[in-house]
Amino acid sequence: MTRSPEEPLAVPQPRPGPYEPPAGYRSRGRLPKARTPAGADAWLVTGWHDLRAVLADPRFSSDRAHPAFPTLVPGQRGLTTRNGRTTLIAQDPPAHTASRRAVLGEFTVRRVRAMSPRITEIVEGCLDDLLAGPRPADLVAALALPVPSLVVCELLGVPYADHDFFQSRTADLVRRGTSDADRARAGAEVQEYLSGLVAAKRRAPGDDLLGRLIVKQREAGGEDHDDLVLLGTLLLLAGHETTASTIALGALALLERPEVARELREDPALLPGAVEELLRLLSVVETATSRLAKADVVVGGRLVRAGEGVIGPVQTANHDPEVFPDPHVLDVRRPQGKHLAFGFGPHQCLGQHLAREELRIVFGALLRRIPTLALAVRPETLSFKDNANVYGLHALPVTW
Numbered sequence: 001m002t003r004s005p006e007e008p009l010a011v012p013q014p015r016p017g018p019y020e021p022p023a024g025y026r027s028r029g030r031l032p033k034a035r036t037p038a039g040a041d042a043w044l045v046t047g048w049h050d051l052r053a054v055l056a057d058p059r060f061s062s063d064r065a066h067p068a069f070p071t072l073v074p075g076q077r078g079l080t081t082r083n084g085r086t087t088l089i090a091q092d093p094p095a096h097t098a099s100r101r102a103v104l105g106e107f108t109v110r111r112v113r114a115m116s117p118r119i120t121e122i123v124e125g126c127l128d129d130l131l132a133g134p135r136p137a138d139l140v141a142a143l144a145l146p147v148p149s150l151v152v153c154e155l156l157g158v159p160y161a162d163h164d165f166f167q168s169r170t171a172d173l174v175r176r177g178t179s180d181a182d183r184a185r186a187g188a189e190v191q192e193y194l195s196g197l198v199a200a201k202r203r204a205p206g207d208d209l210l211g212r213l214i215v216k217q218r219e220a221g222g223e224d225h226d227d228l229v230l231l232g233t234l235l236l237l238a239g240h241e242t243t244a245s246t247i248a249l250g251a252l253a254l255l256e257r258p259e260v261a262r263e264l265r266e267d268p269a270l271l272p273g274a275v276e277e278l279l280r281l282l283s284v285v286e287t288a289t290s291r292l293a294k295a296d297v298v299v300g301g302r303l304v305r306a307g308e309g310v311i312g313p314v315q316t317a318n319h320d321p322e323v324f325p326d327p328h329v330l331d332v333r334r335p336q337g338k339h340l341a342f343g344f345g346p347h348q349c350l351g352q353h354l355a356r357e358e359l360r361i362v363f364g365a366l367l368r369r370i371p372t373l374a375l376a377v378r379p380e381t382l383s384f385k386d387n388a389n390v391y392g393l394h395a396l397p398v399t400w
C-alpha cells in the first residue's frame with residue numbers, strides 16, 4: 001500500500017540508539033503532520049530553524065493543562081496543583097513572566113558557582129562509595145541518580161537527616177519497574193514532604209532557595225504555600241531525570257569513544273565543549289518543547305491554525321544537518337552555542353547553568369578518578385528508556 005504524503009506520522013517513534021533521532025521524523029519534510037498515541041493530530045517541527053522560531057514566538061502557548069495541548073506520554077497534562085494551579089513550565093505571560101522573575105536570581109551563573117564546592121563533594125562522595133563497593137557496579141544507581149537528587153536537596157535546603165528519604169523517593173519516581181501505584185505514592189510523599197519543609201522554613205527561613213523565596217514573599221506582603229510546594233516539585237522533576245539521563249548516557253558515550261575520553265583526560269579545557277556536545281548529541285528531553293498555537297502562524301512554509309498543536313522533538317532539531325554537519329558525531333571541538341537541548345525563548349531551561357556545572361564536575365571527576373572504567377556488559381544488551389518524556393538508560397553496568 002502506498003502512503004498518502006498527508007497521512008499523519010505516528011509519534012513518538014523509537015530512536016535507533018542514544019546518538020540518533022528516529023529516522024522517520026525527517027522522512028517527510030520540515031513539518032509533517034503527526035498523530036499522538038491518544039489519536040490527536042499535531043505538527044512535527046523537525047528543523048532547527050523552525051523549532052527555534054516556534055519556541056521564541058509568543059503566539060504559541062505552553063498551557064499544558066489545555067485539552068488540545070499535544071502530549072505524547074499518556075496521562076501527562078503538565079504540573080497542576082491540587083487547586084488546579086499551574087507552575088512556570090505550563091504558564092504563559094503575564095503569569096509566566098512573574099513566576100520566572102521571582103526565581104531567576106536563584107539560578108544565575110554566580111549562584112551556581114557558589115554551589116560548585118558542594119556539588120564536587122557530592123560527586124566525590126558517590127565515587128568514593130562506588131570505588132569502595134563491589135565490581136561490576138551500576139553507574140546509574142551509584143552516580144547518575146544520586147548526584148542530581150542530592151544537588152536538589154542542596155538547592156531546596158533539605159536537611160541532611162532527610163537526604164535518604166528524599167533520595168529514595170525521587171529514585172522511585174524515575175526508576176524502571178516502579179509500578180504506577182508506587183510512583184503515585186512516591187510522588188504524593190514527595191509533595192507532602194515538600195509541604196512540611198515549606199512550613200518548617202516559614203517558621204525559620206534559612207539561606208537556601210525556599211528560605212529566600214519565603215522572605216521575598218513576606219516582603220511583598222503575601223505568602224503562598226502552594227506556590228512554593230509546586231515550585232519545589234517542578235525543580236525536583238525538571239532537574240532530576242534530565243540530568244541523571246545525561247550523566248548516564250554521557251558516561252556511555254565516553255566509554256564507547258575511548259579516544260575522546262583520552263583527549264579529555266589529557267586536556268580538561270576541552271570539557272565544557274564536550275558537555276555542550278553531549279547535551280546536543282543526546283538531547284534527552286524529547287517533548288517538553290511542545291506548544292499549542294493561539295493564532296494562525298506560518299511555520300516551515302505550512303499554516304498552523306489557532307488551536308493546533310506542534311511537537312518539537314529536540315534531538316531531531318539538534319541533528320539538523322544544515323546547522324550541525326555530521327550531526328551524529330560527538331565532536332568536542334564543534335562550535336558551540338546553538339543547540340536547543342535546554343529549549344529556547346522564554347521557557348528556556350531555568351536550571352541550565354546548574355545542569356552544566358553538575359555535568360562538568362561529574363565527567364571531570366569520572367575521567368580523572370577511574371581512568372580504567374569500562375562497560376561490564378556488551379553494549380547491545382543495554383536497555384534504554386524510550387517512549388518516555390526523557391530518553392535514558394535503565395542501568396549502566398561498569399567495571400574498572
Ligand code: HEM
Nearest residue numbers: 088089238239242243246288341342343347349350351355
Ligand atoms: C525547562 C531541559 C536540567 C529546571 C527546560 C526545557 C528544557 C529543559 C528543554 C524547556 C521546556 C519548554 O520549552 O517548555 C533540561 C535538560 C537538563 C535540565 C536537558 C539537564 C541536562 C534542569 C535542572 C533544573 C531545571 C537541573 C533545576 C533544578 C527547569 C525549569 C524549567 C526547565 C524550572 C521551566 C522553565 C520555564 O518554563 O520558564 N529544561 N533541563 N532543568 N528546566 Fe530544565
